[in-house]
Amino acid sequence: MLSNIDERENLAHMERGELYYAFTPELVAARKRCSRAVSRLNNSGELSRREIAEFWKEITNDPRDLPPPAATDDEEDSILHEYPWIERPINIDYGTNVKVGSNVFINFNCTILDTCTVSIGSRTLIGPNVSLFSGTHPVDPDLRNGTYGPEMGGRVTIGQDCWIAGNVIILPGVTIGDGCTIGAGSVVTKVGSSKCIIRRTGLMMVNQDVPPCHVAAGNPARILRKIERSGRKTDGTNGSHQGSIKTTVRANRGSGK
Secondary structure (H helix, E strand, O other): OOOOOOHHHHHHHHHOOOOEOOOOHHHHHHHHHHHHHHHHHHOOOOOOHHHHHHHHHHHHOOOOOOOOOOOOHHHHHHHOOOOOEEOOOEEEOOOOOEEEOOOOEEOOOEEEEOOOOEEEOOOOEEOOOOEEEOEEOOOOHHHHOOOOOOEEEOOEEEOOOOEEOOOOEEOOOOEEOOOOEEOOOOEEOOOOOOOOEEOOOOEEEOOOOEOOOEEEEOOOOEEEEEOOOOOOOOOOOOOOOHHHHHHHHHHOOOOOO
């Protein structure tokens, strides 16, 4: 380990996405803490909604107390909406840099490298095998220098009401706006400060951010179309929206789980 590094300054560099050293005693200890908490979650048996929330608090090092237990499972789900539903296994680097809104679902085999802040907005659905990478390395091999060299990162921001389908990879520095769908298997990367419009096909390459209410897919991801919002929320408690649900499903097939 690198014991001659100013830990406070190093952590500040990491959080700003600047070059920092990952193998200092404090950062190694922070990853081990998170790894132990994640391992306990992944290797536990069947869990209640409250138990999942308790594990999430431990992983993210959240000091807040949970609200008192409710009388029914539905009431428990309602009062614990600030904590995500999680299908295991999940893999997280630090935990303390993951920020999640309410009513979020994270499917199995999600990997979150939270070198910098990774934020997931309310009511967003994360598909299976999704990877959210806020950490990266220098491309110069001499600077990279294995575990002795510096690393860096960039915030990953996913807005509210998004659907990130299965096997999507989101790379450092990317912002995905509210209401977006990212198609299965896509790689969303930020490689420049402008967007390149492909006039022949009418497709716009995503090399900065995904604007709100758009479908993007591909490797690298490109914007396919704009989403027209219905303006009506469904809650599954009655059949009043069944017609509009069927219409919406027919219009939005093909992005993958």
